[in-house]
Amino acid sequence: MKTIRIGSGAGYAGDRIEPAVELAEKGELDYLVFECLAERTIALGQKQKQQDAGKGYNELLEARMRAVLPICHAKGVRIISNMGSANPVAAGQAVINVAAELGLPNFKVAVVTGDDVLSLIQTMALTLDEAGLTVSQFDKPLLSANAYLGATGLLEALSTGADVVIAGRVADPSLFLAAMMHEFNWAADDWHNLGQGTCIGHLLECAGQITGGYYADPGVKDVPELARLGFPLAEVSEDGSATITKVAGSGGLVTVDTCKEQLLYEIHRPERYLTPDVVADFSHVRFESAGTDRVAVTGATGSPRTDSLKVSVGYQDGFIGEGEISYAGPGAVNRGRLALDIVRERFAICGFKPEEARFDLIGVNALHGETRGQYSDPYEVRARVAARCATRAQAINIGNEVETLYTNGPAGGGGVMKSVKEILAMDSTLIPRHCVQHHVTVLESK
Numbered sequence: 001m002k003t004i005r006i007g008s009g010a011g012y013a014g015d016r017i018e019p020a021v022e023l024a025e026k027g028e029l030d031y032l033v034f035e036c037l038a039e040r041t042i043a044l045g046q047k048q049k050q051q052d053a054g055k056g057y058n059e060l061l062e063a064r065m066r067a068v069l070p071i072c073h074a075k076g077v078r079i080i081s082n083m084g085s086a087n088p089v090a091a092g093q094a095v096i097n098v099a100a101e102l103g104l105p106n107f108k109v110a111v112v113t114g115d116d117v118l119s120l121i122q123t124m125a126l127t128l129d130e131a132g133l134t135v136s137q138f139d140k141p142l143l144s145a146n147a148y149l150g151a152t153g154l155l156e157a158l159s160t161g162a163d164v165v166i167a168g169r170v171a172d173p174s175l176f177l178a179a180m181m182h183e184f185n186w187a188a189d190d191w192h193n194l195g196q197g198t199c200i201g202h203l204l205e206c207a208g209q210i211t212g213g214y215y216a217d218p219g220v221k222d223v224p225e226l227a228r229l230g231f232p233l234a235e236v237s238e239d240g241s242a243t244i245t246k247v248a249g250s251g252g253l254v255t256v257d258t259c260k261e262q263l264l265y266e267i268h269r270p271e272r273y274l275t276p277d278v279v280a281d282f283s284h285v286r287f288e289s290a291g292t293d294r295v296a297v298t299g300a301t302g303s304p305r306t307d308s309l310k311v312s313v314g315y316q317d318g319f320i321g322e323g324e325i326s327y328a329g330p331g332a333v334n335r336g337r338l339a340l341d342i343v344r345e346r347f348a349i350c351g352f353k354p355e356e357a358r359f360d361l362i363g364v365n366a367l368h369g370e371t372r373g374q375y376s377d378p379y380e381v382r383a384r385v386a387a388r389c390a391t392r393a394q395a396i397n398i399g400n401e402v403e404t405l406y407t408n409g410p411a412g413g414g415g416v417m418k419s420v421k422e423i424l425a426m427d428s429t430l431i432p433r434h435c436v437q438h439h440v441t442v443l444e445s446k
Contacts, residue, residue: 004183006176006200007233009068009079010034011207013041013058017067019208019231019250024071026247027233031179032072034064034081035172035205042169043314043424045086046144056087057094065098065164072163073104079164080154080175086144088113088168092443095164100445107445110157112167114438117311117431118145124435128313128427135313135429143424144314147431150276150305152188153438154178160442169312171275173201176234184238194278195302196240199285202273203244203262203297207231210244210262211252225251234297245294254293263287276309276433278302308430317425318355321387321395323402324362326415328380335410336361336381339402342409343385346401354387354394382415388423395420 007029009020013036024032036058049056058064061083072079084091092111099107121135122142131138146169155178157165167175177197180186186193203210210232212223230250236242246254263285267273271283284299323343327335340359347354362382385402389395399418406413 002184002238004030004179004236005233006031006033006179006204006236008033008035008204008207008231009064010036011205011209011231012036012038014060015207016229017060017064019229020064021067021071022247022250023231023233024068024075024077029075029077029233030183032068032077032079033175033179033204034079034083035175035207037082037085037169037172039312039426040314040424042086042146042312043144043426046314047424049086054087054090057085057091058083061091061094062098065095066102069099069104070102073107078158078162078179080158080179081165082167082170082175084111084166084168086116086168088166089441092166092441095166096443096445099163104445108160108162109164109166109443110160110162111441111443112149112153112157112165112170112438113441114153114436115146115149115167115169116144117147117436118142120435121145121311121313121429121431124431126311126429126431128429130427138315140315140317140425142313142315145311147309147311147436148276149309149436149438150174151178151181153440155182156438156440158182160440162442171277172205173198173275174277176201176204177277180236188277189304191278191302191304193240195280196242196300197236198273198275198278198280198302199263199282199300200234200236200242200297202267202280202282203259204232204234206262206265208252209265210258211246211254212258213252215258215261221257223253227251240300242297243290243294244297248293254295256287256289256295259287259295259297274306274310276305278305307433309433309436311429311431313427313429315425315427317423319389319392319395320421320423321389321398321419322384322421323399323416323418324382324384325402325405325413326380326382327410327412329412332379332381333361333364333377335412336364336383338410339383339405339413340385342405343401350397352394352397354389354398357385357387360384360386392420392422
């Protein structure tokens with residue numbers, strides 16, 4: 001039975017590069033997949049693209065390609081990635097430029113576009129899930145709207161023989177599923193195998209999470225050599241079964257428990273996981289140890305895909321102003337609380353009414369509120385004030401008020417930090433599948 005090896009080179013936009021190089025060098029791969037898009041990433045990319053038409057793709061794209069292209073080209077490893085973000089065509093050209101810089105001959109990149117539906121949704125009566133309003137009724141400035149494409153466009157791109165396939169918004173597991181469909185000739189309505197492939201893709205998509213990264217908890221769930229954490233690969237067979245493993249000698253571990261935790265990661269209903277390719281059913285998935293750092297995966301299936309696609313909509317939602325100051329030594333907690341009370345009262349004196357505000361003592365109540373139980377007061381704390389504001393000018397006031405605590409009391413404050421951040425918020429909607437069309441552009445080195 002035919003078997004392929006697919007490695008996960010990244011689990012988010014800023015992930016480490018060395019584990020991907022290790023996979024390329026030692027993983028005996030057929031495919032190396034870089035999954036680099038979170039929900040807000042494309043909205044951030046659109047902001048970059050507005051400032052420079054040649055930007056808007058993943059900022060580590062060139063660095064990653066310089067690191068892995070020579071190895072992948074020599075070993076015949078094909079690369080699939082959503083690092084195109086808000087500007088896949090520019091990303092594809094950047095890869096061509098790196099290949100030329102490295103002297104790689106006859107290099108081909110296939111770019112998948114069609115996920116950008118911002119102009120389209122503004123002409124349709126689609127309702128935003130959280131706002132409960134149609135797009136036309138929504139009064140926040142829209143930055144992006146991207147439909148989650150599936151494996152179809154990636155399959156067409158792979159059929160061109162491209163060394164690298166670059167896309168924008170594609171569902172995370174679809175990046176991996178496309179390689180399986182291409183190699184095993186799985187049909188687009190082979191729901192059982194598509195469900196199995198989606199499960200494998202889901203296990204791999206967060207890279208180091210399944211090899212012990214997010215799993216690690218010292219003294220409870222110990223993981224060796226986290227600083228050298230190896231990223232996962234899957235040995236996938238034509239019948240849809242797979243073994244999750246990693247490069248021998250790399251840090252981390254692959255166990256039944258690490259796989260179980262990743263299976264349930266970001267899954268609302270395991271028996272009905274909606275993707276653009278298939279409605280996957282993970283409710284009967286079984287993991288079995290197949291040796292050191294080897295776990296066999298079976299039991300996933302699927303049913304017909306839906307007639308709609310999810311669209312992530314990014315919009316500008318004001319600004320967050322923030323200020324922090326530290327207190328240490330005897331009475332640190334009491335001085336920190338007094339500092340926060342002073343800032344609250346200053347807001348009232350100045351007539352400042354932010355849309356939302358938090359007053360936290362980091363190390364005391366910033367995460368779980370006033371639930372510290374029997375714990376004694378810490379020797380040092382950091383007081384933080386953060387507030388959501390309609391304008392940048394209002395947000396600047398937050399840090400300024402915290403800064404005045406230096407000389408206006410209480411005693412012993414230091415290390416003030418203040419910042420203003422634009423809020424890029426997300427909502428979502430559904431668009432009829434037939435309204436979204438992908439397009440493949442092939443770029444070749446001269």
